[in-house]
Amino acid sequence: MYFGVDYYPEHWPKERWAIDARLMKETGINVVRLAEFAWAKMEPQLGDYHFEWLDEAIEILGKEGIKVVLGTPTPTPPIWIIEQNPEILPVNLDGTRLGFGGRHHCCQSNETYRNHIRRFVREMAGHYSNNPHVIGWQTDNEFGNSHQRLCACSSCRASFHKWLESKYKTIDELNKAWGTVFWSQTYSRFDQIPAPLPTPNSHNPSLLLDWKRFCSDLIVDFQKLQVDILREVCPNHFITHNFMGLFDKTDYFNLAKDLDFISHDQYPMHFRPERDPLSPPQNLAMALDLMRGMKQKAFWIMEQQAGHSGWELVSPAPRPGQLRLWTYQSVSHGADTVVYFRWRTCLFGTEEYWHGILPHSGIPGRRYAEIKKTIQELTPVMKECKGMLPGAGAAILFSYDQEWALQIQPHHPQLNYIKHLQGYYKALFDAHIPVDIISDKEDFSRYKLLVAPLQFLMTPELSTKFKDYVSRGGHLVLTMRTAVKNWNNTVIPEELPGDLSELLGIGIHDYDCLREIEQSVKWMPGDAAITSESANKWCDIITLDGAKALAVYEKDYYSGTPAITCNSYKNGLAYYVGTEPGTSIMEKFMHEAVKTAGLSPVMRTPKGVEATIRQDRDTAFIFILNHNAYAVSFEIPKEWQAVTGKEFPKDGFVSLPPFETAVFKSGRNL
Ligand code: GLA
Ligand code: ZN
Numbered sequence: 001m002y003f004g005v006d007y008y009p010e011h012w013p014k015e016r017w018a019i020d021a022r023l024m025k026e027t028g029i030n031v032v033r034l035a036e037f038a039w040a041k042m043e044p045q046l047g048d049y050h051f052e053w054l055d056e057a058i059e060i061l062g063k064e065g066i067k068v069v070l071g072t073p074t075p076t077p078p079i080w081i082i083e084q085n086p087e088i089l090p091v092n093l094d095g096t097r098l099g100f101g102g103r104h105h106c107c108q109s110n111e112t113y114r115n116h117i118r119r120f121v122r123e124m125a126g127h128y129s130n131n132p133h134v135i136g137w138q139t140d141n142e143f144g145n146s147h148q149r150l151c152a153c154s155s156c157r158a159s160f161h162k163w164l165e166s167k168y169k170t171i172d173e174l175n176k177a178w179g180t181v182f183w184s185q186t187y188s189r190f191d192q193i194p195a196p197l198p199t200p201n202s203h204n205p206s207l208l209l210d211w212k213r214f215c216s217d218l219i220v221d222f223q224k225l226q227v228d229i230l231r232e233v234c235p236n237h238f239i240t241h242n243f244m245g246l247f248d249k250t251d252y253f254n255l256a257k258d259l260d261f262i263s264h265d266q267y268p269m270h271f272r273p274e275r276d277p278l279s280p281p282q283n284l285a286m287a288l289d290l291m292r293g294m295k296q297k298a299f300w301i302m303e304q305q306a307g308h309s310g311w312e313l314v315s316p317a318p319r320p321g322q323l324r325l326w327t328y329q330s331v332s333h334g335a336d337t338v339v340y341f342r343w344r345t346c347l348f349g350t351e352e353y354w355h356g357i358l359p360h361s362g363i364p365g366r367r368y369a370e371i372k373k374t375i376q377e378l379t380p381v382m383k384e385c386k387g388m389l390p391g392a393g394a395a396i397l398f399s400y401d402q403e404w405a406l407q408i409q410p411h412h413p414q415l416n417y418i419k420h421l422q423g424y425y426k427a428l429f430d431a432h433i434p435v436d437i438i439s440d441k442e443d444f445s446r447y448k449l450l451v452a453p454l455q456f457l458m459t460p461e462l463s464t465k466f467k468d469y470v471s472r473g474g475h476l477v478l479t480m481r482t483a484v485k486n487w488n489n490t491v492i493p494e495e496l497p498g499d500l501s502e503l504l505g506i507g508i509h510d511y512d513c514l515r516e517i518e519q520s521v522k523w524m525p526g527d528a529a530i531t532s533e534s535a536n537k538w539c540d541i542i543t544l545d546g547a548k549a550l551a552v553y554e555k556d557y558y559s560g561t562p563a564i565t566c567n568s569y570k571n572g573l574a575y576y577v578g579t580e581p582g583t584s585i586m587e588k589f590m591h592e593a594v595k596t597a598g599l600s601p602v603m604r605t606p607k608g609v610e611a612t613i614r615q616d617r618d619t620a621f622i623f624i625l626n627h628n629a630y631a632v633s634f635e636i637p638k639e640w641q642a643v644t645g646k647e648f649p650k651d652g653f654v655s656l657p658p659f660e661t662a663v664f665k666s667g668r669n670l
Pocket of ligand 1: 142265351
């Protein structure tokens, strides 16, 4: 499977299905995702199953050689389920119960709802287990979306108590771990513990972190319920789920474990007023790299943007070339299959303005032509680079526990875990250094450079893992707010950076939170062009104990003290960054770290031109993507062969028009 669409036959008259299937085939589409919201149509009343309409649609698609991925329709329990058991509706953290009418109007711990799922998923799976056109399943749809405030109903609270009991065993252990002696919050039984509903002020930070972990585990468990049934009834089908990149409600590393591969929904253009209409290319790339990191393998895009996005408001139109460019970007970061959302723009419902490949009229237009061209030129490339990865020498550590703990206590109102990581990612992206994004459970030794920002929570095991990595020659970047707290989210009493001080060759005896305070950093290493730039949000005030300073603060009572340090430790190097440095210092620092680690760029390109790579032992595919709305021209290595975009290279130079792309092939590159 290389290209597909999300298709909703239930939204269109039957007479149209064959026309759609033929048009799909003409573009080169060979897979569709169906039915993830169609519960009411498949079971309009309890036990009254109607799969005949879906069978017919699958048959029509199958005749055109199109395979099917079915979604379990569990994000949309029909009204008759809710009528019988209104307690299935989720409860917000302010205590109000949400109503029927959107989607994900369901509590994931509710046993009555789970029983409906057991019954329905078994029935549906049984019906399709031997259908020759069905190849796999998507569980639910974007877990955690729609009801982002999660559920605090009595069933979830009881599940939280069980979760806590299995974690802490005794209530005394929990009291100790959370420090409940503070403000008389000591509990004598697990069932006294509240869900974090509003209080006169704020909750215990350890309770809050465990609540986030519990909610994440609940989603993993909710998915497992379906996965177990699907594996039993459909042993020949794959199982996946559509993730949402940098989304924060579930530990995706855990959610991924039960799946054969993960899928991701990639939407570069937004309609909501609180977001920029277009995500910058490096943020899109980072989401894709994180998705590849879930299993360290190629993945599917289950929803790739196919037109303007929109609900009540509408995003700008993707410019000619952009849909194609974004598809290339997804493939270049490891997508082996790209499924577009959606086939045709719907005439009703919340998503009337979420534009598909076809417009409302169903008449193929600009977007259809662009996607058809994309599919036809990219399919042969995808056949060849299937399964290939970038072979990155650098990695960034990503942790949901760190993210959640810093959401609870960001220190500075603007400190944001994802944005902080994006700063490091951008420096590597701009330098065209391929990056893997990995969990702290992963083997670090494969990487020459490991960037581990904001390791706020620390365990003795993790700290040993960092030390071992550097001992064996690794280059490690640690940053501000590292080893501050233990995994229960209470403070570690040792002076910072705790037992990492020998590794880093520094001590931190004081720190400053930059609330209305300006600070700047100066880059030191001896060159004439001294760069000075803002330090942001936080400053660790560092004393050297073996390390050398790479940058120093310029102002206030700690002017002249180190802001960024580097320490030789056994066979490797350990850097420490005590602040969130402005862009040019970040660039200088990462340039230094990359060079010292012996990493080389895919190639150097002008600003706004992405260069990514997928390779195996002998062959590399290099993707050059012009994200700019203007043309660029640059030199490419002589030995590279143009695979797509053959018209652009001339005399060793490539001139790419706005949003243009080109793919080259060479021997292994890095
Ligand atoms: C999400 C969902 C889809 C659809 C699109 C557009 O990613 O998975 O069902 O809602 O967004 O809003
Ligand atoms: Zn609930």
